[in-house]
Amino acid sequence: MTSTLLTNIGELVTNDLSLGDGSRLGLLCDAALVVENGCVAWVGSAKSAPAADERVDVSGQAVIPGFVDSHTHLVFAGDRSAEFAARMAGERYTGGGIATTVAATRAASDDELRALARARVTDMTSSGTTTFEAKSGYGLTVADESRILRISREFTDETTFLGAHAVPPEFAGDRAGYVRLVTGAMLDACGPLARWIDVFCDDGAFDEDETRTVLRAGIAAGLMPRLHGNQLGFSAGARLAVEFGAASVDHCTHLADADVAALAGSGTVATLLPTADFGMRSPYPDARRLIDAGVAVALATDCNPGTSYVTSMPFVIALAVRETGMTPAEALQAATAGGARALGRSDVGSLAAGARADLVVLDAPSHVHLAYRPGSALVLQVWKDGVPL
Ligand SMILES: [Zn+2]
Numbered sequence: 001m002t003s004t005l006l007t008n009i010g011e012l013v014t015n016d017l018s019l020g021d022g023s024r025l026g027l028l029c030d031a032a033l034v035v036e037n038g039c040v041a042w043v044g045s046a047k048s049a050p051a052a053d054e055r056v057d058v059s060g061q062a063v064i065p066g067f068v069d070s071h072t073h074l075v076f077a078g079d080r081s082a083e084f085a086a087r088m089a090g091e092r093y094t095g096g097g098i099a100t101t102v103a104a105t106r107a108a109s110d111d112e113l114r115a116l117a118r119a120r121v122t123d124m125t126s127s128g129t130t131t132f133e134a135k136s137g138y139g140l141t142v143a144d145e146s147r148i149l150r151i152s153r154e155f156t157d158e159t160t161f162l163g164a165h166a167v168p169p170e171f172a173g174d175r176a177g178y179v180r181l182v183t184g185a186m187l188d189a190c191g192p193l194a195r196w197i198d199v200f201c202d203d204g205a206f207d208e209d210e211t212r213t214v215l216r217a218g219i220a221a222g223l224m225p226r227l228h229g230n231q232l233g234f235s236a237g238a239r240l241a242v243e244f245g246a247a248s249v250d251h252c253t254h255l256a257d258a259d260v261a262a263l264a265g266s267g268t269v270a271t272l273l274p275t276a277d278f279g280m281r282s283p284y285p286d287a288r289r290l291i292d293a294g295v296a297v298a299l300a301t302d303c304n305p306g307t308s309y310v311t312s313m314p315f316v317i318a319l320a321v322r323e324t325g326m327t328p329a330e331a332l333q334a335a336t337a338g339g340a341r342a343l344g345r346s347d348v349g350s351l352a353a354g355a356r357a358d359l360v361v362l363d364a365p366s367h368v369h370l371a372y373r374p375g376s377a378l379v380l381q382v383w384k385d386g387v388p389l
Pocket of ligand 1: 228
């Protein structure tokens with residue numbers, strides 16, 4: 001077993017309250033860490049670092065945990081830049097554009113979908129993401145939903161069955177029939193390929209009763225719940241997420257006071273997707289209100305072709321800081337430990353001893369630069385399972 005000492009770290013973000021300066025980020029200055037067997041074996045002051053087989057000097061740069069992007073629609077085909085342009089010209093988004101991507105995705109071969117997904121994963125990784133979730137939801141047939149999940153699993157273990165993303169055109173007159181398909185044959189085929197069950201619970205998407213039906217069926221099939229909710233209006237999403245013990249409710253742009261109180265008293269994470277609000281030119285969620293109420297918050301890209309064709313967590317962080325009321329430290333934590341919590345993971349999102357050695361060496365002396373210098377290429381090096389990529 002080879003050990004590697006990563007040293008001369010100007011600022012190390014551990015996300016471990018017991019380490020460092022007492023802040024939630026667990027910041028250590030002039031730090032080092034030892035990587036062994038893919039995990040962090042030791043963290044502390046560079047002066048007291050133990051010997052290791054190999055030594056990597058990062059020249060005083062900052063090191064942070066790899067980003068955990070807990071919400072992506074990774075596998076899809078087609079182009080919706082024209083829809084984006086139309087929206088920027090003043091049209092209101094209602095979710096109907098999903099059908100465009102469904103048609104293109106159904107028409108694409110497995111190899112085409114795989115190549116498209118691989119290019120997005122390369123983008124994500126090069127901007128510092130080391131763990132990510134991937135949803136189905138652009139197939140909406142038994143065969144297409146299951147092949148999207150099979151392809152997703154080639155890239156990540158965190159797969160989510162989102163058959164209840166939209167009602168496909170062939171079921172336009174029979175919503176109940178589509179929900180029966182999702183909770184029947186589609187769940188039978190997709191359940192074994194997924195870890196999570198998700199529903200787009202919102203105005204113009206699936207209503208409260210439909211959402212309950214799909215979540216109950218998914219949970220009965222052994223999947224864990226998460227939800228899209230409160231993006232387009234004051235929907236039942238956040239309330240149902242708490243009721244069902246969902247790991248996360250994602251978007252949270254429109255929340256009533258009762259929703260915020262329910263989330264604060266729960267184990268459900270509010271995952272904010274500010275690049276979706278950016279892409280829709282719609283109001284941003286109020287992260288300050290959530291954090292001040294004691295709600296656990298995560299940040300993710302929502303990478304999808306309709307509202308947020310974004311793979312960069314540094315961009316999400318910059319937007320969250322400038323538009324949702326987060327501090328740079330809160331945004332970084334939400335993009336790492338927050339994302340891990342939204343996926344029910346304790347092995348990623350921090351750099352405490354025992355965590356996976358998934359980390360990013362920044363081309364900057366402090367994590368604050370992620371929000372301070374949006375658009376700059378600040379990711380110098382990405383390590384996954386203790387190995388530089
Ligand atoms: Zn989404």
